[in-house]
Amino acid sequence: MATRNLLGGMEGGGTKFVCAVGHGPEDLLDEIRFPTTSPDETLGRALDFFEKHRPRLAAIGLAPFGPLDLNPASPSFGAITATPKPGWAGTNVLAAFRARFDLPLAFDLDVNAAAFGEYTWVPENRGLDSLVYYTIGTGIGAGIILGGQIVHGLTHPEAGHISLPHDRARDPFPGSCPFHGDCFEGLANGPAIGARWGQPADRLPDEHPAWELEAEYIAHAVANTILMLSPQRIVLGGGVMKRLHLFPLIRRRVREILNGYVASPVIAGDMEEYIVPPALGGRAGVLGALALGRRALEEAR
Amino acid sequence: MATRNLLGGMEGGGTKFVCAVGHGPEDLLDEIRFPTTSPDETLGRALDFFEKHRPRLAAIGLAPFGPLDLNPASPSFGAITATPKPGWAGTNVLAAFRARFDLPLAFDLDVNAAAFGEYTWVPENRGLDSLVYYTIGTGIGAGIILGGQIVHGLTHPEAGHISLPHDRARDPFPGSCPFHGDCFEGLANGPAIGARWGQPADRLPDEHPAWELEAEYIAHAVANTILMLSPQRIVLGGGVMKRLHLFPLIRRRVREILNGYVASPVIAGDMEEYIVPPALGGRAGVLGALALGRRALEEAR
Numbered sequence: 001m002a003t004r005n006l007l008g009g010m011e012g013g014g015t016k017f018v019c020a021v022g023h024g025p026e027d028l029l030d031e032i033r034f035p036t037t038s039p040d041e042t043l044g045r046a047l048d049f050f051e052k053h054r055p056r057l058a059a060i061g062l063a064p065f066g067p068l069d070l071n072p073a074s075p076s077f078g079a080i081t082a083t084p085k086p087g088w089a090g091t092n093v094l095a096a097f098r099a100r101f102d103l104p105l106a107f108d109l110d111v112n113a114a115a116f117g118e119y120t121w122v123p124e125n126r127g128l129d130s131l132v133y134y135t136i137g138t139g140i141g142a143g144i145i146l147g148g149q150i151v152h153g154l155t156h157p158e159a160g161h162i163s164l165p166h167d168r169a170r171d172p173f174p175g176s177c178p179f180h181g182d183c184f185e186g187l188a189n190g191p192a193i194g195a196r197w198g199q200p201a202d203r204l205p206d207e208h209p210a211w212e213l214e215a216e217y218i219a220h221a222v223a224n225t226i227l228m229l230s231p232q233r234i235v236l237g238g239g240v241m242k243r244l245h246l247f248p249l250i251r252r253r254v255r256e257i258l259n260g261y262v263a264s265p266v267i268a269g270d271m272e273e274y275i276v277p278p279a280l281g282g283r284a285g286v287l288g289a290l291a292l293g294r295r296a297l298e299e300a301r
Numbered sequence: 302m303a304t305r306n307l308l309g310g311m312e313g314g315g316t317k318f319v320c321a322v323g324h325g326p327e328d329l330l331d332e333i334r335f336p337t338t339s340p341d342e343t344l345g346r347a348l349d350f351f352e353k354h355r356p357r358l359a360a361i362g363l364a365p366f367g368p369l370d371l372n373p374a375s376p377s378f379g380a381i382t383a384t385p386k387p388g389w390a391g392t393n394v395l396a397a398f399r400a401r402f403d404l405p406l407a408f409d410l411d412v413n414a415a416a417f418g419e420y421t422w423v424p425e426n427r428g429l430d431s432l433v434y435y436t437i438g439t440g441i442g443a444g445i446i447l448g449g450q451i452v453h454g455l456t457h458p459e460a461g462h463i464s465l466p467h468d469r470a471r472d473p474f475p476g477s478c479p480f481h482g483d484c485f486e487g488l489a490n491g492p493a494i495g496a497r498w499g500q501p502a503d504r505l506p507d508e509h510p511a512w513e514l515e516a517e518y519i520a521h522a523v524a525n526t527i528l529m530l531s532p533q534r535i536v537l538g539g540g541v542m543k544r545l546h547l548f549p550l551i552r553r554r555v556r557e558i559l560n561g562y563v564a565s566p567v568i569a570g571d572m573e574e575y576i577v578p579p580a581l582g583g584r585a586g587v588l589g590a591l592a593l594g595r596r597a598l599e600e601a602r
Contacts, residue, residue, distance in 0.1 A: 081564050129454075153447070153532050153533060154527075154531040154532065154533055154565045154568070157528065157531050158563060161562060163465060163558065164466065165464050165465065165466055179560045180560060180562065223464065224464055224529075225529070226455075227460055227461075228443075228460045228526070229445075230452070230455040230456050231454050257481070259480045261480045262456055263456060264455045264456045
């Protein structure tokens with residue numbers, strides 16, 4: 001009989017799902033990626049993937065896109081709630097797995113898993129007490145680790161939707177967010193860049209003025225995060241942040257915005273090790289889900 | 302010989318100091334208030350107050366104005382750092398007490414103590430996991446409790462200085478903050494209200510348009526706090542918030558800004574028990590310092 005010690009992780013994004021089994025970043029036994037279609041088809045493929053590994057699986061971490069019901073006392077705990085994504089509102093991801101797997105199951109938001117993945121697996125982050133992970137792509141979200149724990153609060157943070165200064169003389173674009181117009185996501189997500197400049201963000205060259213403006217909004221959000229939480233590291237991931245030339249622009253602007261106010265040698269320095277891309281790249285989410293699975297296993301023992 | 306079971310608390314504000322001894326809000330044996338003058342004179346008066354109670358004192362919580370060095374590994378741990386207040390930069394408050402009292406001493410920021418005071422002593426807050434306390438007066442600051450703990454991070458939060466939307470067509474006032482101009486504090490502290498309208502805030506009647514604009518900025522800061530942290534309660538204290546007619550204006554505007562995005566019955570409701578004045582009134586800070594003293598005593602045992 002096989003030893004039951006494999007961890008499973010599922011990152012369920014709005015565009016694609018990534019599932020993996022293994023023990024960590026250097027030790028993945030199997031991995032699969034597929035597009036997000038209907039809930040039945042998508043969750044079916046995920047369940048089938050883990051089914052293959054059933055005899056050795058010890059726990060699974062599930063990290064779908066939100067908003068999620070993360071309240072264990074709620075009747076819809078485990079469900080995706082008010083998403084505009086057709087067919088997905090009300091889908092109970094956790095229940096679908098509970099019906100098939102009698103194992104410790106963890107459940108959290110995709111971006112919380114990404115934050116937890118960077119926090120858990122990246123050697124440079126060991127010993128830190130706090131870390132904030134922003135994903136900046138089609139949507140914008142943040143996972144926040146404080147005191148070594150993922151912050152949940154009343155629901156879960158939605159830091160992608162904070163209000164920021166918006167100088168309409170410099171940038172008349174009204175914002176792309178259907179809820180808030182020119183919130184952070186409305187001003188700075190991938191579709192906002194495309195709509196503002198009339199071409200997809202990934203076609204805009206590095207020297208295009210789009211990026212200076214993009215860095216302006218991201219820097220204000222990062223500076224607000226520093227002022228509100230004073231985290232020990234800020235990781236910026238997601239599709240937009242693949243444009244690595246944004247990092248020096250953001251760091252410079254954060255320094256200008258804070259203007260010497262936060263008395264920390266980390267902030268006073270070049271911030272090259274403070275505002276960073278994800279060390280796990282596109283695998284932060286699925287590896288974070290794996291780490292959540294491991295934590296659920298430890299808690300169950 | 303007297304029993305050593307008295308707790309001491311000191312709230313050291315930029316304008317006045319409040320010191321008390323006792324066991325809690327309903328059981329204060331002695332209390333003193335005096336203006337903040339030079340460090341020697343002011344700390345001298347505080348030390349003398351506690352000296353009177355020395356035989357029965359078991360612990361003291363110290364909560365001066367910031368910015369503070371809160372890092373126990375730092376050589377200047379316990380000091381007020383880069384304050385513009387003449388004479389106070391570099392004053393080590395904790396060291397002054399260590400030299401006189403061989404007791405468990407707690408040390409934290411005044412607004413953190415106020416948050417901890419509301420969290421610890423107010424029956425309605427019992428069982429909560431998270432609470433944010435804003436003081437809105439001459440300065441603006443926030444104390445954040447998450448997972449029952451005061452958030453510190455890299456230094457300590459400075460949420461009074463976050464960037465907010467500022468519509469210069471509606472409000473041409475450039476902001477009063479010497480570091481950031483039109484940050485939250487620069488737009489919404491007491492001096493900003495006075496400078497914008499040409500008369501002190503406390504002379505402006507409730508129906509003056511100043512308050513609608515004030516509520517606008519506070520509501521954006523509160524909404525950003527909800528989006529970033531999703532806390533279970535938000536307490537708004539300080540001199541400006543003594544104008545209680547601000548509360549309904551703020552709650553209404555927070556609801557408009559969030560626009561149904563945060564899926565929580567608390568946010569969807571009237572928020573009358575969510576965005577609240579401090580139950581301890583002007584004593585939140587000193588009673589929080591007392592609670593910090595009690596915690597230091599428990600940790601020392």
